[in-house]
Amino acid sequence: MQPIYQSCGCGSGTKFKFCCLRKPAEDVLQVSKKFRIFECLIANEEWQEFGMSTALVSRKIVDDRLICAVYCIDMYCLGVKDTFALVNITIDEYLELRGNFKNRFEMTMIDYEDCRSLVLGAVDFARSLGFEPNEDWRDSQFVIEAERAYEPKFEFGKDGKPLYIQGPSDDPGEIISTLKSGNHDFAVAAPMR
Ligand SMILES: [Zn+2]
16 A cells, blocks of 8 residues: 555554645654654764764654654763754655765664663753753654653763863854853863864
């Protein structure tokens, strides 16, 4: 059966063609928790070694249509530095996106709840320092259920304090001044590359 004639993954009981296919992307994202997780991947090496990582979360709407969100996180300081969410992409489009990340990082499967603990924990840690997530978090937060509690199982910061590692599109002066204004004991490291 063509995907558009399948019953919509949101659980409405209506065919996809007459349900979420017709809705604006923002509306579908807001109910994204209704769609079951397709897969969850993380750039594992970057996470373990540098506290920087990229997480990829996808959900199935119908066969061959997915929701996908990407979160670039800094566990040492800034939280979600970059993020975006896509709605109604085909499996092929998703695989191409995933392939692009796999070319740059070693992406490994991660448990969805662990992924939530990592991304949402990074957001909360950064907020405690005065940093809000990237503005596109407004949409992508729903894919990872930001409103639901998560298990605090990871440590943030490096050796118990924030470590700011300068990225290519940062404004280091502003970031350091935010860290200073919060009276945090923090460290600064040279840019990664
Ligand atoms: Zn629907």
